[in-house]
Amino acid sequence: xxxxxxxxxxxxxxxxxxxxxxxxxxxxxxxxxxxxxxxxxxxxxxxxxxxxxxxxxxxxxxxxxxxxxxxxxxxxxxxxxxxxxxxxxxxxxxxxxxxxxxxxxxxxxxxxxxxxxxxxxxxxxxxxxxxxxxxxxxxxxxxxxxxxxxxxxxxxxxxxxxxxxxxxxxxxxxxxxxxxxxxxxxxxxxxxxxxxxxxxxxxxxxxxxxxxxxxxxxxxxxxxxxxxxxxxxxxxxxxxxxxxxxxxxxxxxxxxxxxxxxxxxxxxxxxxxxxxxxxxxxxxxxxxxxxxxxxxxxxxxxxxxxxxxxxxxxxxxxxxxxxxxxxxxxxxxxxxxxxxxxxxxxxxxxxxxxxxxxxxxxxxxxxxxxxxxxxxxxxxxxxxxxxxxxxxxxxxxxxxxxxxxxxx
Numbered sequence: 001x002x003x004x005x006x007x008x009x010x011x012x013x014x015x016x017x018x019x020x021x022x023x024x025x026x027x028x029x030x031x032x033x034x035x036x037x038x039x040x041x042x043x044x045x046x047x048x049x050x051x052x053x054x055x056x057x058x059x060x061x062x063x064x065x066x067x068x069x070x071x072x073x074x075x076x077x078x079x080x081x082x083x084x085x086x087x088x089x090x091x092x093x094x095x096x097x098x099x100x101x102x103x104x105x106x107x108x109x110x111x112x113x114x115x116x117x118x119x120x121x122x123x124x125x126x127x128x129x130x131x132x133x134x135x136x137x138x139x140x141x142x143x144x145x146x147x148x149x150x151x152x153x154x155x156x157x158x159x160x161x162x163x164x165x166x167x168x169x170x171x172x173x174x175x176x177x178x179x180x181x182x183x184x185x186x187x188x189x190x191x192x193x194x195x196x197x198x199x200x201x202x203x204x205x206x207x208x209x210x211x212x213x214x215x216x217x218x219x220x221x222x223x224x225x226x227x228x229x230x231x232x233x234x235x236x237x238x239x240x241x242x243x244x245x246x247x248x249x250x251x252x253x254x255x256x257x258x259x260x261x262x263x264x265x266x267x268x269x270x271x272x273x274x275x276x277x278x279x280x281x282x283x284x285x286x287x288x289x290x291x292x293x294x295x296x297x298x299x300x301x302x303x304x305x306x307x308x309x310x311x312x313x314x315x316x317x318x319x320x321x322x323x324x325x326x327x328x329x330x331x332x333x334x335x336x337x338x339x340x341x342x343x344x345x346x347x348x349x350x351x352x353x354x355x356x357x358x359x360x361x362x363x364x365x366x367x368x369x370x371x372x373x374x375x376x377x378x379x380x381x382x383x384x385x386x387x388x389x390x391x392x393x394x395x396x397x398x399x400x401x402x403x404x405x406x407x408x
Contacts, residue, residue: 032161
């Protein structure tokens with residue numbers, strides 16, 4: 001059941017079904033129930049009743065939990081559920097039916113026991129027997145089939161109250177007052193002990209609360225200090241964040257300028273490279289033309305030499321001059337005009353060859369200078385890009401670290 005419904009059922013059982021009366025006035029109504037149960041045993045199970053008289057076993061020694069807890073203290077729940085259902089349908093008298101059913105089904109075992117054995121049987125063996133649902137079902141069928149007259153219960157109740165009144169009248173007033181006085185003194189002593197315990201508990205609780213309060217105040221002070229420090233750190237972090245944002249903006253602007261400058265340098269260098277390539281192409285064209293012209297001139301001279309019988313002797317098969325001595329001899333034999341012509345031609349060829357080599361060396365020097373300038377420009381661009389990237393990355397990491405600290 002939900003909690004509210006369960007509490008409503010409890011209130012109903014305690015007040016309307018009379019279960020609360022069992023706990024009042026020194027359990028007076030509970031003793032009345034024991035008196036009724038013993039007379040029902042005398043009527044329904046006389047041999048077991050006589051056996052209990054012989055061993056001095058009274059009902060309050062084994063049946064108190066049956067009435068006070070509705071059999072929930074020892075017996076399994078599936079059996080208790082049936083008992084409570086019958087209680088809600090028939091009333092508190094159902095307890096007598098179940099009690100008589102238990103005694104009747106256990107009669108053979110109880111007749112063989114003594115006082116200690118009977119108490120042990122009620123405490124241990126009887127609950128174990130009804131762990132089986134089949135036995136519990138048979139017990140409930142037996143309890144439902146037993147017919148207990150309400151008139152008899154009323155009759156036994158009147159007899160009990162009459163007996164108690166007679167006992168009270170026959171009792172000496174002094175003894176009754178002394179007993180009542182002892183009871184009140186015991187109650188007073190118990191209340192004083194409870195008062196002392198409560199006072200001690202109150203003092204202990206106050207000390208503990210004072211200590212807890214001091215600890216809480218210390219923790220509050222520490223937390224306040226930590227809060228102030230955290231606020232100050234937050235302010236510093238915000239200022240640092242603002243400064244880093246400004247530095248980041250300045251760095252971005254500087255990087256943008258450097259990048260624009262590097263791009264302009266690259267464009268400038270690219271134009272220089274283009275001029276360099278154009279010059280190289282022109283030089284290579286000129287060199288090729290010069291080499292072609294030299295080859296043609298050499299072929300003409302070789303053709304002339306081949307046509308001249310005298311000049312043929314100065315060259316070998318590969319077209320090379322055979323030797324200086326032979327050349328001098330041949331030249332001595334030649335005419336001055338022919339020698340002068342050949343010398344002029346050789347001087348012109350050597351001069352052109354030297355000029356061509358000089359131009360080639362100058363072109364190579366220019367190419368090396370251009371490559372050097374281009375490498376420096378590229379290194380500067382890469383260094384500028386790397387510096388900008390490192391600065392940007394470090395600023396981003398710093399800003400991210402500050403934001404992480406703020407989040408923490």
